[in-house]
Amino acid sequence: MNKIKETTLNALPPALFLMGPTASGKTGLAIELCENLPCEIISVDSALIYRDMDIGTAKPNATELIKAPHRLINILDPAQRYSVAEFRNDALLAMQDITTRGKIPLLVGGTMMYYKALIEGLSPLPESDQNVRKTIEATADEVGWDVLHQQLAEIDPTSAKRIHPNDPQRLIRALEVYQLTNRSMTDLMATKSDPIPYNVKQFCIAPEDRKVLHQRIARRFQLMIDTGFQAEVEKLKNRGDLHLNLPSIRCVGYRQMWQHLDGDYDFNEMFEKSVAATRQLAKRQLTWLRGWENVHQLDTFSTDNLTKVIKLSESQS
Structure with a gap:
């Protein structure tokens, strides 16, 4: 030093x-x-x-x-x-x-x-939005977490590799960030x-x-x-x-x-x-x-x- x-x-x-x-x-x-x-x-x-x-x-x-x-x-x-x-x-x-x-x-x-x-x-990530989260959770109930994980892989492949399909808390957050900002969590976390x-x-x-x-x-x-x-x-x-x-x-x-x-x-x-x-x-x-x-x-x-x-x-x- x-x-x-x-x-x-x-x-x-x-x-x-x-x-x-x-x-x-x-x-x-x-x-x-x-x-x-x-x-x-x-x-x-x-x-x-x-x-x-x-x-x-x-x-x-x-x-x-x-x-x-x-x-x-x-x-x-x-x-x-x-x-x-x-x-x-x-x-x-x-x-x-x-x-x-x-x-x-x-x-x-x-x-x-x-x-x-x-x-x-x-990083400058947005505050959580309960309405967005509820919509994501409702979608998961209809199509399953694996489908949502595939969606995440398309918009943010780096986060998808880091987040397991059986980890709904982090999966919801990554999708929520994208829906709120139209930017991936990986992109925002660079700052x-x-x-x-x-x-x-x-x-x-x-x-x-x-x-x-x-x-x-x-x-x-x-x-x-x-x-x-x-x-x-x-x-x-x-x-x-x-x-x-x-x-x-x-x-x-x-x-x-x-x-x-x-x-x-x-x-x-x-x-x-x-x-x-x-x-x-x-x-x-x-x-x-x-x-x-x-x-x-x-x-x-x-x-x-x-x-x-x-x-x-x-x-x-």
């Missing part, structure tokens, strides 16, 4: 990112950091934003939240949608407030698209907003052995079942205004339990599919992180993670 760039970077206020796959121990380490550094936590998790979805999202419990309050959790009803742009705006406002009071923003979670938006900035105005130290925590992570995922889902996850989903389902096309209900575990309650799966199938979906989520998160720049690796089972983070957070580069 040259002298001018280094001086500019060090003039920026500090921030810490604690990333990692699901079930890797992020919350525990984050609370330790808050007990040892003047940090305040901002959640970077697209599932923790929803109220009444506590068990299946592994939301920090009441005791943990007393020790270390988390911003950007429980901010939306499950019927609502939340864009990456909305997260970026909310997170930057929270970071500014924390910094103004002389504290360090500690961003914790595994939604890598949120981190990417913070670091690199966002970025300003990057994050912070000197960020980034950390990734994960078990070194992937098999151990898989075991932790299975054990955690069993704990969710034991502590009333089915009743939590039943309560959501009984509201009558929620459905499987909503981002909240498509969260891993919730979708599978919902389908079990619909009679699509028996209990054992639901359990296996939920664990498998969570493993796939962890795999995607790790794939993101393998290509991530300037990230310090931490082993879940290391006894000196706290010391490492404190030491590196106090360094000047």
Whole structure:
């Protein structure tokens, strides 16, 4: 790093990112950091934003939240949608407030698209339009998602390669963008907003052995079942205004339990599919992180993670 760039970077206020796959121990380490550094936590998790979805999202419990309050959790009803742009705006406002009071923003979670938006900035994509979305969803009900994916391939082949036909949330967004702007998402994403105005130290925590992570995922889902996850989903389902096309209900575990309650799966199938979906989520998160720049690796089972983070957070580069 040259002298001018280094001086500019060090003039920026500090921030810490604690990333990692699901079930890797992020919350525990984050609370330790808050007990040892003047940090305040901002959640970077697209599932923790929803109220009444506590068990299946592994939301920090009441005791943990007393020790270390988390911003950007429980901010939306499950019927609502939340864009990456909305997260970026909310997170930057929270970071500014924390910094103004002389504290360090500690961003914790595994939604890598949120981190990417913070670091690199966002493209000038249009706000979501519920009427357009409903029209797209109605078309999907008539012709199927595969047909809509083929339509996307014609107008935006790059996005079509990136988005799986079984990913309606991202498929709807790509088609919505084109219908609202007459430009492809790929075209619009070529332009970025300003990057994050912070000197960020980034950390990734994960078990070194992937098999151990898989075991932790299975054990955690069993704990969710034991502590009333089915009743939590039943309560959501009984509201009558929620459905499987909503981002909240498509969260891993919730979708599978919902389908079990619909009679699509028996209990054992639901359990296996939920664990498998969570493993796939962890795999995607790790794939993101393998290509991530300037990230310090931490082993879940290391006894000196706290010391490492404190030491590196106090360094000047």
